Amino acid sequence: MAIGQQGILFDIIDERKRQDKKWGVERELNNYIWLGILMEEVGEIATAINKEIYWLKGRKELVQIAAVAIAWIEALDREHGGKNQGETHEA
Numbered sequence: 001m002a003i004g005q006q007g008i009l010f011d012i013i014d015e016r017k018r019q020d021k022k023w024g025v026e027r028e029l030n031n032y033i034w035l036g037i038l039m040e041e042v043g044e045i046a047t048a049i050n051k052e053i054y055w056l057k058g059r060k061e062l063v064q065i066a067a068v069a070i071a072w073i074e075a076l077d078r079e080h081g082g083k084n085q086g087e088t089h090e091a
Contacts, residue, residue: 015067034072
């Protein structure tokens, strides 16, 4: 487990690689399916919080949530030719 923002991002990238290995790199899913996958992950962290085992599973689940969100963004970018639809990169 890495610590700090850069380490967290490395963990998310590692999780994305794991997901790609398991499910394939270019999954063509519709937005409803992506939303369902994301909500399933959110549900897992909600369950961990409700069972008061957040400290055991919380970080892992949050990394998975972030990785699923990134996978969905990647799918949207593939679908729309990588255009960010007028969004800015302001911090």
